[in-house]
Amino acid sequence: MHNCGKIAIIGGGSWATAIAKIVIRHTHHIGWYMRRDDRIAEFKRLGHNPAYLMAAHFNVEEVDFSSDINRIVDDYDTLVFVTPSPYLKNHLKKLTTSLRDKNIVSAIKGIVPDENIVVSEYFHQVWDVPYDRIACIGGPSHSEEVAMERLSYLTIGCSDIAKAQAFADIISSEFIKTKTSTDIIGIEYAAVLKNVYAIAAGICHGMKYGDNFLAVLIANAAQEMGRFLKAAYPAQRCVDDSAYIGDLLVTCYSNFSRNRTFGTMIGKGYSVKSAQIEMEMVAEGYYGTKCMKEINGHMRVDMPILDAVYSILYERQGASLVIPQLANRLQ
Numbered sequence: 001m002h003n004c005g006k007i008a009i010i011g012g013g014s015w016a017t018a019i020a021k022i023v024i025r026h027t028h029h030i031g032w033y034m035r036r037d038d039r040i041a042e043f044k045r046l047g048h049n050p051a052y053l054m055a056a057h058f059n060v061e062e063v064d065f066s067s068d069i070n071r072i073v074d075d076y077d078t079l080v081f082v083t084p085s086p087y088l089k090n091h092l093k094k095l096t097t098s099l100r101d102k103n104i105v106s107a108i109k110g111i112v113p114d115e116n117i118v119v120s121e122y123f124h125q126v127w128d129v130p131y132d133r134i135a136c137i138g139g140p141s142h143s144e145e146v147a148m149e150r151l152s153y154l155t156i157g158c159s160d161i162a163k164a165q166a167f168a169d170i171i172s173s174e175f176i177k178t179k180t181s182t183d184i185i186g187i188e189y190a191a192v193l194k195n196v197y198a199i200a201a202g203i204c205h206g207m208k209y210g211d212n213f214l215a216v217l218i219a220n221a222a223q224e225m226g227r228f229l230k231a232a233y234p235a236q237r238c239v240d241d242s243a244y245i246g247d248l249l250v251t252c253y254s255n256f257s258r259n260r261t262f263g264t265m266i267g268k269g270y271s272v273k274s275a276q277i278e279m280e281m282v283a284e285g286y287y288g289t290k291c292m293k294e295i296n297g298h299m300r301v302d303m304p305i306l307d308a309v310y311s312i313l314y315e316r317q318g319a320s321l322v323i324p325q326l327a328n329r330l331q
Contacts (some may be wrong), residue, residue, distance in 0.1 A: 004103060004166055005077025008032065010069070010091065012039060014052035016082035018143035019107055021056050026170045031064045033072040035091070040065045056147040070097050078103040084282040085110025085119065099127045105167060107137040109191035110284040111291040118188035132160040135167055138187035138243040140250035142257070149175045155243035157184035183237045186229050190244040193228065195285030196292060197221035198251040198259035200309050203319050205260070206267020218252050220330045224303050231301045259285040272313055289313055304329045
């Protein structure tokens with residue numbers, strides 16, 4: 001990744017589209033794996049993704065589309081994975097090509113279900129990719145705003161800081177500021193947890209708790225995140241950095257946040273199932289809540305907000321019971 005070589009995007013959603021847009025500005029060529037041939041055909045015809053961020057236009061001459069993941073992996077050096085975490089394993093099932101010599105960049109803000117590990121650990125343990133070839137993209141970054149070229153700050157995490165910097169240089173622009181960090185696993189866990197806390201914020205918002213309460217909830221969520229990161233993965237880090245607390249704030253407060261929207265529906269009395277059907281997009285925090293609860297079963301960190309969200313989503317306990325109990329524990 002000192003030289004990132006040829007870059008390909010794996011995934012066809014809104015964040016994949018936003019990242020493709022910022023990479024192609026610099027490289028004028030990308031590979032792009034999308035599962036569905038009909039979507040690829042539409043994209044080529046329209047010059048934009050037919051399903052997501054339709055205002056983001058592409059010169060399709062600069063894009064090498066394929067629904068064959070093996071061809072894209074063979075032909076490209078740096079692979080940017082941007083699929084919802086629950087679907088990652090399914091995409092990789094079709095892979096017969098080795099990933100060992102590839103540069104992997106994860107823009108997935110989630111945990112790999114069943115394995116209960118973050119994406120960098122998954123690529124290292126299951127696909128044998130060395131840690132110094134794995135990077136992640138963190139920080140407060142709603143795809144809609146990135147696509148609209150609103151000023152955003154991204155953190156590239158990698159154990160090899162020179163490689164992190166090489167990728168940061170490719171995505172930097174007048175509207176994307178970048179910095180680097182070696183705390184890849186910390187950034188990834190923070191990105192999982194903030195989705196859980198955004199669901200909590202949404203539930204409280206849906207129940208008509210006000211901004212005063214929400215601020216206290218989010219301050220406690222930041223402390224809870226800090227406790228977990230310190231226990232799970234001790235490192236030199238500052239949780240009030242934008243990759244941690246910045247991502248937490250935007251996900252808890254923004255109207256673009258799917259996790260907050262999902263929580264708001266539950267706070268208003270929707271069942272989990274009906275909220276999911278209405279959403280149409282994946283709320284990563286739903287899966288993240290179960291994974292984090294299982295991981296914390298071994299860690300035993302004090303995480304009352306995580307526990308509350310878990311009991312509402314998975315134990316079918318009423319929010320009107322759970323949230324007042326949680327409120328008594330906040331400070």
